[in-house]
Amino acid sequence: MILRLSDVSVRIAGSHILHGIDLEVAEGGVTALLGRNGVGKSTTLKAILGIVPATGTIEFDGRDIAGQPTHKIVRAGIGYVPEDRDVFAGLTVAQNLELAEQPGVDPDYDTVHDLFPELLERRKQRAGTLSGGQQQMVALARVMLNPARLLLVDEPTKGLAPKLVEQVGDALTRIAERTTVLLVEQNLPLVRRIARDAIVLDTGRVVHRSPAADLMADETLLDSLLGVSAAVPDPGKATR
Numbered sequence: 001m002i003l004r005l006s007d008v009s010v011r012i013a014g015s016h017i018l019h020g021i022d023l024e025v026a027e028g029g030v031t032a033l034l035g036r037n038g039v040g041k042s043t044t045l046k047a048i049l050g051i052v053p054a055t056g057t058i059e060f061d062g063r064d065i066a067g068q069p070t071h072k073i074v075r076a077g078i079g080y081v082p083e084d085r086d087v088f089a090g091l092t093v094a095q096n097l098e099l100a101e102q103p104g105v106d107p108d109y110d111t112v113h114d115l116f117p118e119l120l121e122r123r124k125q126r127a128g129t130l131s132g133g134q135q136q137m138v139a140l141a142r143v144m145l146n147p148a149r150l151l152l153v154d155e156p157t158k159g160l161a162p163k164l165v166e167q168v169g170d171a172l173t174r175i176a177e178r179t180t181v182l183l184v185e186q187n188l189p190l191v192r193r194i195a196r197d198a199i200v201l202d203t204g205r206v207v208h209r210s211p212a213a214d215l216m217a218d219e220t221l222l223d224s225l226l227g228v229s230a231a232v233p234d235p236g237k238a239t240r
């Protein structure tokens with residue numbers, strides 16, 4: 001296990017948002033963190049990063065990181081792509097990447113250009129003129145510049161057209177060949193395609209864990225956990 005949360009709770013401004021989360025993320029591949037709106041998915045990622053104060057145990061690579069400052073957690077090898085892809089619109093792609101370079105760390109442009117060849121071609125283009133999908137690639141590329149063993153990625157396909165969702169999904173698949181990914185995602189066909197494991201939250205608690213394919217194939221479970229009325233078709237299987 002690369003990540004293990006035990007009894008993690010978060011209270012913000014008197015609201016109890018996470019109620020003792022227990023979850024594990026196995027090394028490699030994509031683990032999807034699912035749940036209806038407002039159940040605490042983003043807060044779980046922020047608790048792991050130390051952005052919100054949490055109680056309980058958060059083990060990364062066997063070491064308890066709970067209570068450590070965010071910069072130390074990032075240095076320990078956890079990358080974060082927050083929900084709003086806040087690229088610097090007036091700066092070029094290359095400048096956006098340069099800003100992500102960390103002092104004393106050799107930036108891994110080989111990996112970034114291997115994963116995102118289009119960004120190399122567009123390095124002189126202003127980020128604000130890129131499509132939403134391309135901006136998401138910049139956000140992912142920034143985090144891949146620095147060595148990380150675990151990436152926390154929050155709703156990277158939100159608001160993107162289907163073709164761009166597919167491109168971001170392909171990028172995440174390639175990233176997950178090198179780095180473990182914990183992905184908050186609402187797009188279930190994408191989860192079906194790229195995730196190995198699924199964890200479902202409901203009102204600040206883990207209510208389900210299984211291989212992603214098992215959850216996606218179970219219409220009743222999907223309906224009860226996520227309010228989705230139809231099982232997500234497996235694109236790899238021929239339709240009858």
Ligand SMILES: Nc1ncnc2c1ncn2[C@@H]1O[C@H](COP(=O)(O)OP(=O)(O)OP(=O)(O)O)[C@@H](O)[C@H]1O
Pocket residue numbers: 012013015017035036037038039040041042043044
């Ligand atoms: N800083 C905060 N102060 C007060 N309440 C907060 C704060 N951040 C989140 N919440 C509340 O905590 C709950 C969980 O929020 P969170 O963003 O983690 O949910 P989510 O599952 O990621 O939802 P979404 O899919 O809508 O992003 C929500 O009810 C939200 O309003």
